[in-house]
Amino acid sequence: MSSPESSPLVDVADLPYITADMPGIGGEIKAEPDHFVVEEIPLYEASGEGPHVYVRLTRAGWTTRDIERQLRRMFDLREVDVGCAGRKDKHARTTQTFSLNLPAADESIVARQIQETLPVEVEWVRRHRNKIRAGHLLGNRFRIVVLDPEPAALARTDSIAATLRASGLPNFYGPQRFGTYGDNAERGREILLTGRGPTKRWLRRLLLRAYQSALFNTWLAARIERGWFQRLLTGDVAKKLDTGGLFEVADAQVEQARFERDEITYTGPIYGSRMWWAAGRPGELEREVLEQAAVGEDILRRAHLSGSRRPARLLLDDLQIAAHPDGLLFTFSLPKGSYATTVLREFMKRGR
Numbered sequence: 001m002s003s004p005e006s007s008p009l010v011d012v013a014d015l016p017y018i019t020a021d022m023p024g025i026g027g028e029i030k031a032e033p034d035h036f037v038v039e040e041i042p043l044y045e046a047s048g049e050g051p052h053v054y055v056r057l058t059r060a061g062w063t064t065r066d067i068e069r070q071l072r073r074m075f076d077l078r079e080v081d082v083g084c085a086g087r088k089d090k091h092a093r094t095t096q097t098f099s100l101n102l103p104a105a106d107e108s109i110v111a112r113q114i115q116e117t118l119p120v121e122v123e124w125v126r127r128h129r130n131k132i133r134a135g136h137l138l139g140n141r142f143r144i145v146v147l148d149p150e151p152a153a154l155a156r157t158d159s160i161a162a163t164l165r166a167s168g169l170p171n172f173y174g175p176q177r178f179g180t181y182g183d184n185a186e187r188g189r190e191i192l193l194t195g196r197g198p199t200k201r202w203l204r205r206l207l208l209r210a211y212q213s214a215l216f217n218t219w220l221a222a223r224i225e226r227g228w229f230q231r232l233l234t235g236d237v238a239k240k241l242d243t244g245g246l247f248e249v250a251d252a253q254v255e256q257a258r259f260e261r262d263e264i265t266y267t268g269p270i271y272g273s274r275m276w277w278a279a280g281r282p283g284e285l286e287r288e289v290l291e292q293a294a295v296g297e298d299i300l301r302r303a304h305l306s307g308s309r310r311p312a313r314l315l316l317d318d319l320q321i322a323a324h325p326d327g328l329l330f331t332f333s334l335p336k337g338s339y340a341t342t343v344l345r346e347f348m349k350r351g352r
Contacts, residue, residue, distance in 0.1 A: 008292045009185060010218045012175045016225065017346055018167060019160045024349025027149035027327055029341075033060035035145035035326070036092040038340075040085060041138040041333065050129035051103035052083075053110050058095040059120040064088050067098065070118055075100060075110075085137035086336065089176055095123065099132040139335040146328045146348065153328055157321045160347055167230050168265075168313035169346055170220050173213040174339030185214035192299050208303060212270050219268050219289045220312055226285070229313075232259045235280025236266040239311055246309060248279060265313045272307020273300045314338055 030036045046054045059067060064087045071082050081101035088094040102110060111125040150156070178184045188211030191197040191204060198204055223229060232238065236249040241263060249255050249266070258264045269275055269286045277283050290296075300307065319332040330347075334340065 008218065009189075009214045010221045012172070012178065012182070012217070015170070015172055015217060015221055015345075017349065018169050018224070018229065019163050019346050022160050022163070023150075023156060025146065025149040025153035025156050025328070025347050026350060027146040027153070027348055028350075029144060029146055029344060029348075030089075030091040031145075031147045031326075033091065033093040035147060036089065036340075037143040038088055038092050038094045038096075039141040040088075040094075040096040041140060042097060043085070043136045043138055046126035046128040048126055048128075050127050051101060052099045052128050052131055053102045053105060053107055054097050054099050054126050054128050054132070055110065055114060056095065056097045056123040056125070057114065057120045058093065058123060059118075060093045061090065062119075063090045064096070066090075067118070067120070071098060071100060071114070074113065074117060075102060075105070077101060081131075083132035083136075084134075085132055086134060097132060099128070099130075101131065135336060137336050139333055139338070140340075141333045142331065142340045144330045144340060144344065145324050145326050146330065146344065147326050149327050149348075154321065154323055157328070157347055161316075161319060161321060164316050164343075164346060165319065168262075168315050169343065170224060170229065171268075171310065171312055171314045171338055172217050172220060172342045174341035176339065176341065177213045178210050184210035186211075188212075188214075189293075189295070192295055192303055208305060212272070212305065212307075215271050215289060215293060215295075216268050216310055218293075219286060222285060222289060223268075223312070228282075232256050232264075232266055233280065233282050235278050235282045237276055237278050237282075237309055238264045239267050239309070240264055241311075241315075246276065262315055265311050265315075267309035268312040270308040270310050271295075271300060272305040273297055275307030276309060310337070311335070314342065316343065319343075 064084060068082050072079065077100060083099040084096060088096055107125045107127065111122045115122045184207050187197060188207035191207060197207065232249055232252040232255050234249055234252040237246055238249050239246055271290055278286055314334065316332055322329045332343065
């Protein structure tokens with residue numbers, strides 16, 4: 001076992017670009033909340049009946065956890081009684097839905113109390129049978145202004161957008177995943193290797209997941225460097241994009257046409273003790289990344305990290321770019337778990 005100091009993780013700032021040979025547009029994002037607008041796309045509609053009150057609201061300047069905490073206090077609820085589909089950026093104008101376990105409450109009173117107490121806009125309130133749990137969403141829609149880009153930036157976006165539409169882009173985890181100081185992954189690794197770290201369960205879980213995310217980024221960067229980004233390999237664990245089903249690629253030449261039609265994509269490792277490993281050369285790369293990290297499967301098992309698979313490519317079906325009084329306006333949607341900053345980094349290439 002190596003020491004916690006010897007970690008081979010690739011830093012977010014050093015991740016490769018698919019459009020590396022194209023000049024970026026510079027600029028900045030999140031200058032103000034209205035420049036970064038996120039709207040959650042729900043997995044299902046509220047039925048209108050049941051013990052849980054669904055509250056669709058828009059907020060800015062608050063973390064998702066802040067809102068959850070305020071809702072618990074307001075209605076004297078336990079942590080388990082409040083649900084949401086995912087964490088959203090504090091520095092954005094975000095519309096998302098929360099569920100409150102309030103079987104006997106009047107929905108109109110709930111809406112009015114939230115509207116009058118919190119700095120949010122309540123869009124609607126409806127009942128449903130079940131709590132909203134993490135992952136109960138299809139994805140998110142984004143409207144993002146890039147402030148003060150380079151001169152002639154709009155023309156520069158044409159070639160970048162064309163490449164990304166044709167090839168997709170790496171589904172990297174964005175910097176938000178790794179905390180304000182960018183050290184959440186290393187803190188998670190220290191928990192794995194030493195057992196030391198915060199005692200709060202939610203915080204330990206967050207740090208461990210950040211480490212899993214950093215390992216995925218490191219694996220995907222290695223795959224890109226080997227020239228394997230735009231091709232399937234025999235042994236890949238692929239995902240059907242219409243149904244979500246996973247399967248092992250028995251013959252890459254047979255499946256490549258489906259890959260090029262964006263019907264399937266290969267997936268990458270969210271390392272854990274019960275993860276579905278790829279076979280062949282893809283599997284060798286997955287094991288190489290974990291071996292270099294000196295984190296064995298026994299360590300993942302003791303930390304109760306079961307693992308999963310994550311699609312490795314993002315497809316931009318509805319990307320639009322237009323002039324804006326403050327710069328450029330980008331609108332697009334992404335599946336759940338993907339990061340708008342991962343899209344924008346290909347265009348902005350800040351620091352290059």
